[in-house]
Amino acid sequence: MNQNHRKAGSNIDKLWLCVEKTFQEKNINAGTNCIQLVSCEGVNISNVGDKRSLATPITDKHLGMLLFIVIQFIEYYIKVDFETEDKENSYKRRREDLDNVNFLYDEKNTNEEDELEKHAEETIQYNGKIWIVGSTKINVRDALTKWQKRKDRPRTDLAFYDIIDVTPGSNSDFIRSQPNDAIYEMKQFGSSEEPSIANDVKELIVKFIKANDFRKVVDENYVETRKNDTLKFIWDFANLLAESFERDNDLTDFDLSELAYREIFLAPLIRSLFRGMHREMRIFFGEKHLFASSEELNLEKTDKESREVGRKVDIIWSLKSTDLEFTVGEVSGPPNQRSHPRFFSDKLKIAKMLKIIINRIVRKHCGTGVKLSSLKLYGLQIYNNEVICYELSVPFRGLYIFREVLRSKLPTNKVELALISRSIPTLLKFKELLEQSQKSLKDYIVDAYIMSIDSGESANQFITFTKQEKKNK
Structure with missing residues (x-):
């Protein structure tokens, strides 16, 4: 050459x-x-x-x-696009790009899950009541400690995090390991009141259900429903349904995405439900970061280390006068597509996040008195056009109780319109529970400060957070 x-x-x-x-x-x-x-x-x-x-x-x-x-x-x-003879390679290349993006997304979610699990393992230690159940007088806290020492216990069980799951769909290995009478007594914990509504609300609901021309009746009752916030909410609910019917029942569309459902239906519905509460609380929609979880992450960081954002949540309710979150909501996938793994995962996520929120409230205000045992936080889950409300509380020493308090199917078409007779009272009851939770939270804060002033003790003497020992998966 x-x-x-x-x-x-x-x-x-x-x-x-x-x-x-x-x-x-x-x-x-x-x-x-x-x-x-x-x-x-x-x-x-x-x-x-x-x-x-x-x-x-x-x-x-x-x-x-x-x-x-x-x-x-x-x-x-x-x-070059898919129309060329290199269509197969072009598609493959784009598919690989998407897989890379999904891998990074899954990796990010895995890291977030690890952090969520880490802080969900922290448990409030205080001298509360002891929970005794069954004819053999089982101490639930002691029984749970023994169960947690087993090497083969499932990590997906909320009992791993000191949360006793007494929801109807609970498949807790810890609960199943107890005698039948103890299981029955644990699942009977708490009382749930059936939602009740006033006569004028009933009349309006019946009028909507019996309407031959639903859109016309909704329009005709606009002025009549301006009397109070409850009637305004019912009209808004009916109007959202009427608009969907006019759009060829898009709420029943199999391809309706989670994001679209949240934007065109759920967010307007929730905003209307809490109309008039804007002076008391804030509501955030759309994959917001949970401040309580970010604070947990940042407690372990030095000033030189970067701050972390919190776990993403679909809906967050917080006290307007403070930065305290007290309720979370999750939309578990597209409304017309079933995915039990997604439902189960979001249910666990709600329970863990509520526990982190309670821990933050106690850490921030340094009180574990009587008011703590009466404090109840709520989580909302939307799955398969069904609304489910959960409650988390700390009524016993070292134990969090997670239970279902409300459930109702949401109508999506004219045939299901009669379901508003159940879904409207359920949503109104959910609002009432959040108002009670908000009041209990304020009472707890006042009580915590009074205890601190009277005793003159430090926050660490009121409460300690103890991480559980490393457990085998």
């Missing part, structure tokens, strides 16, 4: 490195369908479409032309 060829070959190598770099930056698969370097004396440029090829000796004067061809080829390749 003469000197000119060696020089040309060196230049080609540089050009090829440049081309490869460009392809990588443009995310192009530089494989057999792109450019193949045959030798230092020739380059073969193949076109998959017409199978034509060009082979030519390379000298210095050809480099400019080659560079031009390469640039044109790259620009063309970027513009």
Whole structure:
């Protein structure tokens, strides 16, 4: 090979490195369908479409032309869509890109889950009542401690986090391991009142259900429903349904996404339900970060370390006068698509987040008196067009009780319109529970400060957070 060829070959190598770099930056698969370097004396440029090829000796004067061809080829390749004969490779490349994005997203979610689990393991220690159940007088706290020492216990069981799951759908291994009479007594914990509504509310609901022309009746009752916030909410609910009916029942669309459902139906419904409460509470929608979980993360960081954002939540309720969150909500996937793993995962997530919130409230206000045992926080879950309300409390020493207090199916079409006779009272009851929770939280804060002033003790003497020992999965 003469000197000119060696020089040309060196230049080609540089050009090829440049081309490869460009392809990588443009995310192009530089494989057999792109450019193949045959030798230092020739380059073969193949076109998959017409199978034509060009082979030519390379000298210095050809480099400019080659560079031009390469640039044109790259620009063309970027513009190529699925309509070309390279459709399969193009789709594969985009699919790989999407998989990479999903991998990073899953990795991020895994890290968030690890942090959530870490702080959900912290448990309030205070001298509260002891929970005794069953004919054999079982101490639930002691029984739970023994269960937690087992190596084969499932980590997906809320009992792993000192949360006793007494919801109807509970499949807790800890609860199943107890005698039948003890199980029955644990599941009977707490009392649930059936939602009740006033006569004027009943009359309006019946009028909507019996309407031959639903849209017309909704419009005719607008002025009549301006009397109070409850009637306004019922009209807003009916109007949202009427608008969906006019859009060919888009609430029943199988492809309706979680985001679209939240934006066109759930968020307006929740805002209307809590109309008039804007002076008392804030409501945040759309994958907001839970401040309580971010504070837990940041407690372990030094001033030089970056601060972390909290766990993302679909809906958050917080006291307006403070930064205290007291209720969370999750939309468990598209409303018309069943996914029990997603439902189960979000249910566990709600319980853990409510526990973290209670821990933060106690840590912030340093009180574990009588008011703590009466404090109840609530979580809302929307799944398969059904609304479910959970309650979390700390009525006993070292134990959090997680139970279901409300459940109702939401109507999505005219045939199901009669369901508003159940869903409206359920949502109104949910609002009432949050108002009670808000009041209990304020009472607890006042009580905590009074205890601190009277005793003159430090916060650490009121409460300690003890992490459980490392457990085998």
